Amino acid sequence: MKNKTSCLPREGEARPSRCPDNSAFKQQKLPAWKPQLTIVTVLCTFFLTGVFCLSVGVCLILSTNSVREIQVDYSDKCSDCSKLRENSSNWDKECHCSVNFTLKEDILGDVFMYYGLQNFYQNHRRYVISRSDAQLLGRKVNVQKSYCAPFTTYQNGTPMAPCGAIANSMFNDTIDLFYNLNSSLIQVPLLKTGNSWWTDKNVKFRNPKSYNLSSAFAGTARPPYWQKPVYLLDEEDERNNGYVNDDFVVWMRVSAFATFRNLYRRVRRIRQFADGLPAGNYTFHISYNFPVTKFKGRKYAILSTVVWSGGSNPFLGIAYVVSGTAAALTGFVIAAIHLKLRKKKTYFQK
């Protein structure tokens, strides 16, 4: 074979030569980096990854261990209430109950209060789409055309505000926290705003424009499961009312799984709670509105601190440690196999 093919221009030729261009691209000669799996790169990859994963894993485990978390399942604790709520005709009857617990140590730092739900399929496809984003933006829309069905309008044609299954099923228990100090109950100050994403609160959710909220929602009705209309969600704070109510905004960000927790309140660090929650006896004072027994669900009240890696879930830390160990071990195995093979090869070559 000839290595060079010269394309000589022929003299006196009227037609341009059909000789292909001699460009690196067309001749498939583009300069290239040709990485290959050599023993050095493979071992480096495995050992470096192993070391990295192990150290990250250890850090993660250490930090998640420092998280303090109290989780209280109160779905059955108030058995009267749960029974009462099974019958929906009692929706307007109030039901209160208290759950006590004890902190043996102080919980220092920021303390967050969550409500947790189990077996609540917020990620069901029909549930996820059952909302009208345009309505929640404060726009005048025909909810009939949204995916809100069957929670769109009442039979008399009054549209629901907000519409849809998500809004209708909003978590509406009220949980208050009391500190029992010397047999006197001190209510722990809780912050009910600042619990949602800035983008949700300021961009995604907007109240309809009007001179006041109740007139903005005139002509609409509350969703069937709600006890009060949307413009009365927080009567004390104008900026936390209507669609931009934090509890509502947090609820509307549906969870990816059937077991989830949502941020409910933050402990306000003043007075004796400036450093967090001191050790002692506490009481959750619950206004029990949200039925869970009907769908075999459970609900929790949770107090927790956070670290850089989030909450107390040890999964990532353990996974990192295991992966790191596995990678390093595989590295050793590969090295051993390679050495053995090389020995064999040199043996044969002799």
Added chain:
Amino acid sequence: MSLFGLKFGKKKLKEEERQLQANNRDFNLQFEYANNTIKTSKYNFFTFLPLNLFEQFQRIANAYFLFLLILQLIPQISSLAWFTTVVPLVLVLAVSGVKDAIDDFNRHKSDKHVNNRPVQVLINGMLKDEKWMNVQVGDIIKLENNNFVTADLLLLSSSEPHSLTYIETAELDGETNLKVKQALTVTSELGEDLQKLTEFNGEVKCEAPNNKLDKFTGTLTLQGEKYALDNEKMLLRGCTIRNTEWCFGLVIYAGPDTKLMQNSGKTTFKRTSIDRLMNVLVLVIFAFLALMCLILAIGNGIWEYDKGYYFQVYLPWAEGVNSASYSGFLMFWSYVIILNTVVPISLYVSVEIIRLGNSFYIDWDRKMYYPLNDTPAQARTTTLNEELGQIKYIFSDKTGTLTQNIMCFNKCSINGKSYGDVYDMSGQRVEINENTEKVDFSYNQLADPKFAFYDHSLVEAVKLSDVPTHRFFRLLSLCHTVMPEEKKEGNLVYQAQSPDEGALVTAARNFGFVFRARTPETITIVEMGETKIYKLLAILDFNNVRKRMSVIVRSPEGDLTLYCKGADTILYELLNSSCESLKEETTEHLNEFAGEGLRTLVVAYKNLDEDYFQDWIGRHHEASTALEGREDKLSELYEEIEKDLMLLGATAIEDKLQDGVPQTIETLAKANIKIWVLTGDKQETAMNIGYSCNLLNDDMEDVFVIEGSTSDDVLNELRNARKKMKPDSFLDSDEINIQFEKSSKPPKILPDEQANGVYGLVITGHSLAYALEGNLELELVRTACMCKVVICCRVTPLQKAQVVELVKKYKKAVTLAIGDGANDVSMIKTAHIGVGISGQEGMQAVLSSDFSFAQFRYLQRLLLVHGRWSYIRMCKFLKYFFYKNFAFTLVHFWYGFFSGFSAQTVYDEWFITLYNLVYTSLPVLGMSLFDQDVDDRWSMLFPQLYVPGQQNLYFNKVVFVKCMLQGIYSSLILFFIPYGAMYNTMRSDGKAIADYQSFALMAQTCLLIVVSVQIGLDTSYWTVVNQFFIWGSLSVYFAITFTMYSDGMYLIFTASFPFIGTARNTLSQPNVWLAIFLSITLCVLPVVGFRFLKAQLKPTPSDKVLLKIKEAKKRPPPPSPKRRLRRTSTRRSGYAFSHQHGFGALIMSGRNMRPKSPFATTGTFSPNSDKYKHKGL
């Protein structure tokens, strides 16, 4: 127009007889015969859109996506927005539509070019220049020398005597030698008299248009008389007029009715084996998809029964759904929509794009460009590239493919002395190359300047008037049937029936024995400048049995001589016993010549006794006019006189191989490719070429020759051959025999069998005809496929195709056919891949081929470099593509178990739309367009690297299952790592993290990075483009994600982009990135380890070669090996004569003689011009 054509076509079916009248358009119009317009294009401006869409939706994939689209429009089951399917579908349709449009535009252009060629048509007594498309049936047209024949014509008259017309049929059947056609006497009288031609009103009745090239029947009725018409009077479209000043013809068939167009037929659509495998896999995937959907649907039924029923407080069942099972049924279809991305539409588009790209590389390759006739290689079919990397059998034509079809007088032996080799001072033989000094023939004004000879001693011998040497060349200049043509003084052109004869006469011409002119009774020779006229008394013509030809001439001096040339085996029997010693020396030379692959002829002469000759010629005359047994009587007479010949010597002609043919064949053989030569040539010639291009050699254990003339003979010969190659194959324990035993039907696919050595097989066309029949077929395949080389000689074009078909049928192997002539067309169309040699005169082979280039040697580059790369690229592409889509789609499956089987997608709908289209398409395209494991030089140096392709190792069902498993593993990681990381935890600022949108973003980011790293791992050749595509795709993902999730997009398109803020809020979390990193590690590290260990522990042969190359690369590159191919010298009869029958009869009858030859009589070189007076006829 198209409607009209349709009606036309229907009418054609009914046409049983064609009737037409010359010069009467009105009469002919009533039959509505097609005019000479040809139309190969499919669409016009208006029909393009509907027709093209209709065709596209006939493809199963497109129809499937249309079905999905319809599913998505049903609100109850629509689980994905409509745009996820519409956007890719429209894009795909648009891309293929544009491609079809461009193709059709080119066809329009070439149609237009052909239709607008000019031709002279006789209209109203005047010759008018018309376009081809305006020619109609019944028109009389005039053609001139070297014109293409416009339509199928009845020859009326021509410039030559007796209205002979010479045509070349290269485009039709690939034969480049001239053929003669002759007009009816009654029409040849018309001459070029336009008046008479205009008045000519003959009526032709003939058969309806058909595709038989060698058959035509019809009658011409002229003034009440009927004349029979046959193929001898027809000029077919596609032929070229040669050596004929002008001729007139009557159009019989035009345009689509011509035999050429009728023969072109519909080209069968070729599919590659990967295509077929892909179709199977797609079906498997569909089954898998149905299974997954079924599981999820059942899951949904159970869930709705167990949980959803109670959850109705918060989420009532959809309207119309009243039971869990109905919900499950709907969910089945919803999941079909969601999971359809396992077979994304972009798969088919990408495959087409990759093939197109790799075809362009073939077009662009300068190493496959042939500068001498300015011909680049061309990929005419752009859908077969990867199959080039899987070829197992090559079927090659000989003439024009392996050889140049140029014969060179190379050596000769005269009176026991061999000429032709060049020796240096020390007596060593010197290799002949461009720099070797050529013999100077300037002493001879009539010499052919193209003729080259290197041995000066032969010229010396001629100049010294050595008697045997002179006699030798005199013989060569007299004993032949060549026709001379001298248009310009001294510019002699020989029209030979076979190039061998031309070469011999040309050699004699250059050495000073110029054959100048011939009449039926004389031959004019210019002997060393002196014109001599020999009386030609008899031509004892050539045929296959005689294998010799003789002439009997009377010299000007009055001597009566018989000159004979022929095959050594035949002539040696006829020699006079006095030549024994000369015979031995000549034999030695003959062996030497044959050993070098030259085609040899032995020449001899005999002085005849006047009385005996007179007696003989009398009997000869009697025999040649005998009515019965003329042939036998003649051949008896020939044998009687061709006796006691005196040996003169031998000639050796080189059938010039194309450059690099032996090396190419050697390389291809190393790549485990079997080469079968299928040629129309005789056995001797074919075997000769076999030896000279190193196909056959003496290292072979044996070369079997199958030439039995009955079915049983052939069977025995085949069995004997097999017995020798593999004795166990007759045992009952043999695998194939067991297969035979088991099933009464012959097995579909035969496994490969190994012979106990290297064997060759030569089979003649006659035996082949038997071997291709019934049960001998299997015998032939088994025997032939065990041989390294198979040569089939004397095969017809149909047999060529049958042989290819045979191997296709019984062997699971990819076949390639390569040829240059129209006789190779059938084989080119039959083989999986057809290659045409371009740049020659005939274009038929190229037009029906899939790839074309100018030289046989480019085949190794096409296969070993382009084919191998294409195959590897395609396999890598498919592996990666299936992997990435399994990893992508199966995450939905796992999520189903956590979302109540509600057909909730894991990812954002936009991500689903853009994943295959934007985020992951370019990196894998980049890999499949640029990847090379080793560069072209190493690919050629180590042909073994080609073997995995033949064995289909890089992509098959097992590999597919592996991809699938890897995809499933990855999808598990990609779902459960984010799930675990988000479960019951929160962000570092205390807010909830596990919301659906954050999870979706996290999962899709994990996925995208994992598949990007995976493509990085698969890419072994990172060009700038690859870097750009991989990094670019990742950046584009983040850019698009942040844009789509921005405030502005949400406020403008509220319904479409609900993920507002997710990117900002989630991607700032450290644990999200930790989860992403962990997913990557867990997905990729095992692959790295597995690949490395596999190469270490169980290296494949190509792994070993790659290792060798890696080590070799560290050293300076070796000089490309320039080995002399060893030629062996065994006694073989290299007998040269490629034609069947001579022009002898035509010459003796004088029918093809011009009335006068202007220059032969007036040339200064012919002082004895007065001797020509008896020449006029």
